[in-house]
Amino acid sequence: MINSTTSPYRILVVEDNLGDFTLIEEFIIERVDFPKIEHANSFKEAETLLAKPENIYHIILLDLSLPDKNGENLIHEIIALSRHTPVVVLTGFSDFEFGVKSLSMGVSDYLLKEDLNANGLYKSLIYSAERQKISNKLKESEKQVRSFANQLNNALEEERAHIAREIHDEFGQQLAGLKMSLSALRKLKNSPEAQEEFINSLVEEVNNSIEMVRRIANELRPVLIDKLGLPIALEWLVKEFAKKTGMSSEVNVVDTPLVLDKIVEINIFRICQEALTNIAKHAQATEIKLDIACIENTWHFKVSDNGIGIPNSLNNSISMGLLNMKERSYLIGATLIITNNLPSGTIIEITVNPND
Known part of the structure; x- marks a missing residue:
């Protein structure tokens, strides 16, 4: 009843x-x-x-x-x-x-x-109400999926534009500079000392170009994950973030071999990357901390800061950054918990068991 x-x-x-x-x-x-x-x-x-x-x-x-x-x-x-x-x-x-x-x-x-009759009408009332609840949830889910797909497409376009600008503005300029330097080198054929100095500057420009290509490639797919594993890649990520933002950083990693699927590793890396991006945009923090630990075959990754916490405008299911982290966690079977640790910052915890 x-x-x-x-x-x-x-x-x-x-x-x-x-x-x-x-x-x-x-x-x-x-x-x-x-x-x-x-x-x-x-x-x-x-x-x-x-x-x-x-x-x-x-x-x-x-x-x-x-x-x-x-x-x-x-x-x-x-x-x-x-x-x-x-x-x-x-x-x-x-x-x-x-x-x-x-x-x-x-x-x-x-x-x-x-x-x-009373029973037939009652069943219809109950079934109709439950069907409507399910239908409303499906519509809301579809709305979120469409919103996420739209925002994801926009994010991809922005990332492509960012990479295109870096290649055109920086790498393109470096190549143009190399071309002009090589043309100038021709005029120094009668001055071995000047040639030597010019060649050294060319080598430096080439090294800068190589470093830039590595940086762009690393942003697309962190090489450190494949070569040295997730903990070192995350430590590098935090240090690079601290260097760019001027925040102080602390990384605590359990000295235990990490055995995770590569897809799981890259998604955890991206979740932490997104967490750091949100900190830079909204947290007004001066300190960040990353803790990595393994307890009973379950890996725990915790990103915390000393900022103002997540604004109410972002703490909803269709905020791009938060939704992206939630979707990545769901895809790899991880648990994601985001906590406003007021009055001092936000804690983002990811837990994953490789055996699940």
Whole structure:
């Protein structure tokens, strides 16, 4: 039985036949504790009730033959006004094809009045409400997926633009400089000492170009992960971050071999990278700390800072940075916990068991 003692179970019955309404009301009262039943004799009355923002119903029971509207047109109008409230059609006509069609129009259930009883109506109320909850969750999930896909595409485009700028502005300029230097070198063929000095400067420019290519490649795919493992790659990440931001840093790594799948490693690296990016953008921190430990085959990665914590505007499911971390954690079967450690900063914890 539906218990509505704390929050009344509100039902709108749209029915012009007083006898049918009385019977429906009795069936509802038989199975629902203290329901709040409201009655509309016509579509116009139902429209007036549904238009009021304060009128939020758990279910709408709709007769298909009203004096001012009926059939498909009535269903379309009520669905449009329902604000995602489940609509159960009650009818005296046993038209199977129309019943199936009404379900495709958004109706939650289709009940024949001649077969109606308390148990059948109660089941329809429960099933319709649960289906609506599931449907709402699916719609919200789809909305989040679309939002994430859109933001991810934007992030990829921004990253491509960033790499293109670095290649064009820095690497391109270095290559142009090398070209001019080589042209100038031709003019120094009669001065061995000047040639030697020029060649040394060319070697330095080439070394700078090589270093830049390595840096760009490392941003795309950290080589340290493949060569030296995740802990050293994360230690390098934190130190580079501290160098760029001027923050002080501390890294504590358990001296234990780390055995993780490469996909897991790269995702953990990216989560930590995203955490550091959020710290730089929003935390107003002066100190960062990374702790890596293994307890009973479960690896723990903790990034913490001494900043102001996560702003409320970011602490939601569609914030790009947080959503990105959550999605990566989900993909590798890791647990992600983000805690505002007020009044001093944020703690981001990732736990993963290679054997799970």
